[in-house]
Amino acid sequence: MNIKNKVKALLARMTLPEKVGQMTQLGTFNPTDDLSLIREGRVGSLLGVKGAETVNELQRIAVEQSRLGIPLLIAADVIHGYRSIFPIPLAEACSWNPALVEETAAIAAREASAEGIQWVLSPMVDITRDPRWGRIAEGAGEDPYLGSEMARARVKGIQRNDWNNRPYMMACPKHFAGYGFIEAGRDYNTVDMSIRRLREICFPPFQAAIEAGAGTIMVAFNELNGVPCAGNGWLLKEVLQQQWGFEGVVVSDWDSIGELVEHGYARSREEAARLAIESGVHMDMQSLVYHEHLLDLVRQGIVSELVIDDAVSRILSMKFQLGLFDRPYTDPALASTILLAPDHVQTARHMACESIVLLKNEGNVLPLKQTIRKLAVIGPLANDGDALLGCWSGQGRSSDVVTIVDGIHTAVNAGMEILYAKGCGTAEGTENEKTEAAAIASLCEVAIVVLGETANMSGENNNRTSLDLPSCQMSLLKAIHDTGTPVVLVLVNGRPLSVEWAQLHVPAIVETWQLGIQAGMATADVLFGHYNPSGKLPVTFPRNAGQIPIYYSAKKTGRPQMKHYVDANVEPLYPFGYGLSYTTFEYSNLVLSKPSISPQGSLKVQACIFNAGSMDGEEIVQLYICDEFASITRPVKELKGFWKIMLRAGETQTVEFELTAEHLGFVNNEQQFVVEPGSFRVWVGPNSTDGLEGKFEVDS
Numbered sequence: 001m002n003i004k005n006k007v008k009a010l011l012a013r014m015t016l017p018e019k020v021g022q023m024t025q026l027g028t029f030n031p032t033d034d035l036s037l038i039r040e041g042r043v044g045s046l047l048g049v050k051g052a053e054t055v056n057e058l059q060r061i062a063v064e065q066s067r068l069g070i071p072l073l074i075a076a077d078v079i080h081g082y083r084s085i086f087p088i089p090l091a092e093a094c095s096w097n098p099a100l101v102e103e104t105a106a107i108a109a110r111e112a113s114a115e116g117i118q119w120v121l122s123p124m125v126d127i128t129r130d131p132r133w134g135r136i137a138e139g140a141g142e143d144p145y146l147g148s149e150m151a152r153a154r155v156k157g158i159q160r161n162d163w164n165n166r167p168y169m170m171a172c173p174k175h176f177a178g179y180g181f182i183e184a185g186r187d188y189n190t191v192d193m194s195i196r197r198l199r200e201i202c203f204p205p206f207q208a209a210i211e212a213g214a215g216t217i218m219v220a221f222n223e224l225n226g227v228p229c230a231g232n233g234w235l236l237k238e239v240l241q242q243q244w245g246f247e248g249v250v251v252s253d254w255d256s257i258g259e260l261v262e263h264g265y266a267r268s269r270e271e272a273a274r275l276a277i278e279s280g281v282h283m284d285m286q287s288l289v290y291h292e293h294l295l296d297l298v299r300q301g302i303v304s305e306l307v308i309d310d311a312v313s314r315i316l317s318m319k320f321q322l323g324l325f326d327r328p329y330t331d332p333a334l335a336s337t338i339l340l341a342p343d344h345v346q347t348a349r350h351m352a353c354e355s356i357v358l359l360k361n362e363g364n365v366l367p368l369k370q371t372i373r374k375l376a377v378i379g380p381l382a383n384d385g386d387a388l389l390g391c392w393s394g395q396g397r398s399s400d401v402v403t404i405v406d407g408i409h410t411a412v413n414a415g416m417e418i419l420y421a422k423g424c425g426t427a428e429g430t431e432n433e434k435t436e437a438a439a440i441a442s443l444c445e446v447a448i449v450v451l452g453e454t455a456n457m458s459g460e461n462n463n464r465t466s467l468d469l470p471s472c473q474m475s476l477l478k479a480i481h482d483t484g485t486p487v488v489l490v491l492v493n494g495r496p497l498s499v500e501w502a503q504l505h506v507p508a509i510v511e512t513w514q515l516g517i518q519a520g521m522a523t524a525d526v527l528f529g530h531y532n533p534s535g536k537l538p539v540t541f542p543r544n545a546g547q548i549p550i551y552y553s554a555k556k557t558g559r560p561q562m563k564h565y566v567d568a569n570v571e572p573l574y575p576f577g578y579g580l581s582y583t584t585f586e587y588s589n590l591v592l593s594k595p596s597i598s599p600q601g602s603l604k605v606q607a608c609i610f611n612a613g614s615m616d617g618e619e620i621v622q623l624y625i626c627d628e629f630a631s632i633t634r635p636v637k638e639l640k641g642f643w644k645i646m647l648r649a650g651e652t653q654t655v656e657f658e659l660t661a662e663h664l665g666f667v668n669n670e671q672q673f674v675v676e677p678g679s680f681r682v683w684v685g686p687n688s689t690d691g692l693e694g695k696f697e698v699d700s
Contacts, residue, residue, distance in 0.1 A: 055116025105157025132185025367529025390514030391459025407520025458494025583613030
């Protein structure tokens with residue numbers, strides 16, 4: 001019997017309370033009250049329960065003691081690793097390596113499945129252009145093309161399901177939609193934007209995730225153009241289900257159905273339940289609004305039972321797809337062999353290396369030489385394992401983390417002396433701490449200064465009005481600089497920071513983000529040249545918060561010469577796509593396969609990349625276009641392709657891209673995707689600012 005028929009047969013046997021139960025997810029679990037709900041079939045999913053033995057015990061109650069034996073769906077927020085913690089997603093996006101991102105997602109899912117979890121509430125695929133927002137750490141940055149590639153890779157990794165002895169895993173892209181464009185960078189805030197911008201910027205990563213097979217979608221907290229997403233029928237029914245044909249499960253975010261009342265959109269929790277189910281939300285996470293009110297709404301004839309049946313059919317289909325009816329239990333012995341497996345740890349180190357971005361290297365201070373006799377390592381984050389895990393660190397433990405101090409110790413030869421000083425805390429410090437650190441730096445040939453953010457300075461609802469380093473950290477950096485010892489600034493952070501003073505005064509700056517359990521090893525690999533940094537920024541770094549929003553794909557204006565500030569440079573500190581290497585790459589010979597194409601045609605673009613330095617290295621070659629004249633004004637540049645290539649010293653490689661209608665079109669005033677005739681510019685280069693330029697035409 002196929003899944004559709006199995007669902008139909010099971011649905012026919014269910015009572016209305018049992019149906020509503022499948023639509024209810026508990027985010028907090030109280031054994032005294034909730035075990036009875038499981039026995040009665042009044043709960044369909046649990047969030048936050050972990051450990052195979054605990055999950056098996058709860059599954060046994062659902063499968064063996066409830067009337068119909070429907071297994072529970074166990075969910076968890078697994079954002080960048082389960083126990084083997086990888087770099088935060090924003091850092092992983094710096095790799096521009098979808099295959100490696102897919103692998104880290106697969107490992108995270110594999111580890112979570114060993115503890116009885118079947119539903120991963122990730123990836124977060126929200127595009128954002130506001131680094132004040134704490135949740136920028138969870139996404140892939142500012143660009144919909146790169147964001148779509150990362151979304152596709154993460155879903156494929158989570159749902160790889162390369163095992164056969166336990167239930168499979170399903171991804172849940174979030175937060176649908178527009179969440180990254182909340183006003184003022186304040187979490188859960190209002191979003192008001194054009195439908196065209198939604199379709200061109202916010203929607204593509206969700207569409208890519210669905211194309212990759214995502215079976216569920218999570219609704220955003222925010223209101224969208226006056227209607228909260230959890231009650232937004234246009235968004236969830238018209239766009240997601242009707243236009244995109246999504247047949248999976250839509251789940252609310254934590255209490256977001258109940259919060260329809262706080263939004264002022266629903267007069268009561270009962271009305272919130274009606275609005276959400278009629279808008280297309282199939283499962284209620286934690287608010288218990290469905291649990292409390294759907295039964296009466298159906299019995300009163302306010303909500304049709306057919307709407308309930310549609311939601312429950314989707315949830316049951318998901319459980320059958322995951323194999324839960326055949327394999328509801330997980331072997332408790334699995335975790336000991338899967339969590340922190342050696343190949344998982346090795347992948348964490350590899351991913352961390354590719355996530356690091358070299359921002360400045362004046363005078364080739366880096367890589368550090370093994371002939372250094374005394375090396376200072378200074379800063380509040382140099383020996384802080386918790387900070388290196390980053391936000392949403394799952395089951396990660398600081399004891400699993402190789403700190404930056406420890407990583408450097410493993411990388412140096414026996415003749416090099418490492419002197420360490422904390423220097424200050426992350427938010428405050430004393431003069432004595434700073435003086436001691438400066439004294440140590442003055443004794444050394446190079447000072448590595450590790451500054452930035454703790455894990456709880458970014459992430460959900462950890463928003464900032466300033467992107468500066470805290471004042472005590474800036475004071476420490478200036479004190480070390482004043483000693484005259486060359487400084488290598490290592491940034492540990494969950495968002496872009498404004499480090500213009502450092503760019504002007506410090507010879508070397510390395511953006512490491514929050515790299516997870518192998519942070520120290522990867523940082524040392526880069527600092528000492530065991531790995532040639534290859535990361536490129538997925539988000540623009542502003543000089544200060546007053547430039548926000550600042551992003552590479554801005555629109556043209558009628559007076560481009562007037563786009564300036566009286567008190568600051570208008571250009572970003574570091575542009576999108578930027579990142580240095582220990583070698584030098586030269587671009588030449590841009591060739592377009594034809595001067596013009598039809599709106600349905602395609603065009604090949606080639607360029608030669610030469611490693612002109614003395615060190616092997618990887619380069620991320622980027623393709624951008626601009627539609628010069630259109631019925632809707634277009635951005636000055638749009639990313640439409642990239643390749644990550646390895647070149648040995650002295651080697652040349654030809655890189656080829658193909659541009660098609662998919663890359664050249666846009667959403668017009670009628671909300672239709674069109675490719676208009678006209679002139680296009682194209683660039684191939686190392687970032688969004690530099691590169692070779694060509695032109696072609698799209699014929700009428």
